[in-house]
Amino acid sequence: MTTMTEASVREFKMPDVGEGLTEAEILKWYVKAGDTVTDGQVVCEVETAKAAVELPIPYDGVVRELRFPEGTTVDVGTAIIAVDVAGGAPAAPETPAEAPVASAAPEKKPEGRQPVLVGYGVAASSTKRRPRKGPEVPVQQASVAIQTELNGHGPATTSPAAASPAATVQPRPLAKPPVRKLAKDLGVDLTTVIPSGPDGIITREDVHAAAIPAEAPAPEPVVTQAPVTALAPTASYDAARETRVPVKGVRKATAAAMVGSAFTAPHVTEFVTVDVTRTLKLVEELKQDKDLQGLRVNPLLLIAKALLVAIKRNPDINASWDEANQEIVLKHYVNLGIAAATPRGLIVPNIKDAHTKTLPQLAESLGELVATAKEGRTSPAAMQGGTVTITNVGVFGVDTGTPILPPGEAAILAVGAIKLQPWVHKGKVKPRQVTTLALSFDHRLVDGELGSKVLADVAAILEQPKKLITWA
Numbered sequence: 001m002t003t004m005t006e007a008s009v010r011e012f013k014m015p016d017v018g019e020g021l022t023e024a025e026i027l028k029w030y031v032k033a034g035d036t037v038t039d040g041q042v043v044c045e046v047e048t049a050k051a052a053v054e055l056p057i058p059y060d061g062v063v064r065e066l067r068f069p070e071g072t073t074v075d076v077g078t079a080i081i082a083v084d085v086a087g088g089a090p091a092a093p094e095t096p097a098e099a100p101v102a103s104a105a106p107e108k109k110p111e112g113r114q115p116v117l118v119g120y121g122v123a124a125s126s127t128k129r130r131p132r133k134g135p136e137v138p139v140q141q142a143s144v145a146i147q148t149e150l151n152g153h154g155p156a157t158t159s160p161a162a163a164s165p166a167a168t169v170q171p172r173p174l175a176k177p178p179v180r181k182l183a184k185d186l187g188v189d190l191t192t193v194i195p196s197g198p199d200g201i202i203t204r205e206d207v208h209a210a211a212i213p214a215e216a217p218a219p220e221p222v223v224t225q226a227p228v229t230a231l232a233p234t235a236s237y238d239a240a241r242e243t244r245v246p247v248k249g250v251r252k253a254t255a256a257a258m259v260g261s262a263f264t265a266p267h268v269t270e271f272v273t274v275d276v277t278r279t280l281k282l283v284e285e286l287k288q289d290k291d292l293q294g295l296r297v298n299p300l301l302l303i304a305k306a307l308l309v310a311i312k313r314n315p316d317i318n319a320s321w322d323e324a325n326q327e328i329v330l331k332h333y334v335n336l337g338i339a340a341a342t343p344r345g346l347i348v349p350n351i352k353d354a355h356t357k358t359l360p361q362l363a364e365s366l367g368e369l370v371a372t373a374k375e376g377r378t379s380p381a382a383m384q385g386g387t388v389t390i391t392n393v394g395v396f397g398v399d400t401g402t403p404i405l406p407p408g409e410a411a412i413l414a415v416g417a418i419k420l421q422p423w424v425h426k427g428k429v430k431p432r433q434v435t436t437l438a439l440s441f442d443h444r445l446v447d448g449e450l451g452s453k454v455l456a457d458v459a460a461i462l463e464q465p466k467k468l469i470t471w472a
């Protein structure tokens with residue numbers, strides 16, 4: 001890469017557009033070398049592990065160089081574009097008075113770094129940055145291999161002569177939460193484990209191997225055969241018969257979160273089938289209400305309201321498990337998550353303080369949430385801090401499911417397809433609109449009684465919507 005030395009050239013670095021994100025993929029450049037840019041002009045769109053975000057340039061000038069092509073994953077803090085500033089302004093780090101909100105602070109003071117998501121202000125806490133790649137980092141440092149593979153730039157070139165005491169400090173080993181817990185249970189120090197997983201990730205097998213006493217027979221046959229099995233599909237890969245899609249961005253983050261949740265929280269799922277004929281009639285009536293004109297009014301709106309009422313009656317369901325402090329954290333607010341399928345994968349944005357909203361306000365928030373998700377413009381902030389979630393699998397014609405909890409939440413409600421079915425109503429078999437609800441919950445903090453009460457309350461409201469008034 002070319003190194004800019006002119007005093008008038010400034011480098012715009014990849015900001016931390018979320019809370020604690022370490023990398024982002026450049027989806028699209030809106031400018032090219034030679035273009036004139038102005039302060040606040042959007043120059044590119046990037047995708048993080050949570051959402052797609054547009055980045056504005058923080059100063060005026062002429063684009064000198066785009067440092068990375070589209071499709072490249074770049075670490076936070078890495079310069080992505082060089083701009084020749086109009087008027088020959090110095091390239092030294094900006095002072096607080098002139099630093100734009102989306103720019104990165106000097107590397108010598110990482111605790112003062114101010115990268116933010118545009119429009120959301122400066123993050124309340126600083127974020128630790130991953131160690132950088134470079135020829136001065138010794139080959140022993142694990143972060144070199146991790147960063148190089150994640151960014152897709154191939155093996156890093158290192159120089160042993162450039163090693164220094166500060167550079168040889170070992171970073172945190174790369175392992176998923178269930179593997180870390182396994183290592184803790186077995187008394188294995190992850191820094192001593194040799195990773196065999198993709199991208200240098202430590203697997204459960206690696207931990208078990210490290211836990212075997214030295215005098216036990218070494219499992220050489222397993223170790224030598226595993227790579228052969230893993231490489232066999234690649235060796236026989238037929239591009240005409242198979243398509244391989246890199247796992248990254250939202251899909252990669254979702255996969256990691258689901259695996260962590262499934263193997264950390266003990267899931268329990270309960271089901272109930274309910275007659276929602278009266279709820280559907282109420283939906284049709286509400287569509288004619290002048291206070292709801294132009295808003296998104298559908299069964300999901302009343303299901304969301306029913307869940308909020310059930311949480312009000314059973315507030316202990318709205319909680320999370322703090323493993324570090326061995327505490328149950330009871331939330332006195334409800335950030336209602338709504339699972340949404342998008343081209344980039346499944347995301348769960350949430351409606352902040354949903355418990356305080358009237359029905360029209362809840363309808364408006366739901367409409368905005370769905371529209372933003374479909375456009376792929378959901379912000380990282382909108383997907384953080386959820387306390388309970390609804391996933392509507394019924395839109396795909398599915399009767400029900402056993403949903404996995406979003407990390408940090410105690411319950412998730414799955415709503416199945418609403419179908420006309422024979423049902424005993426007032427002593428006679430009649431055709432009624434029926435659906436099946438499924439509630440998954442974390443059995444560490446929600447017992448069967450509490451989970452059953454919440455699910456029963458939601459079902460009761462959907463069968464008799466007037467309870468929205470008497471129970472609210």
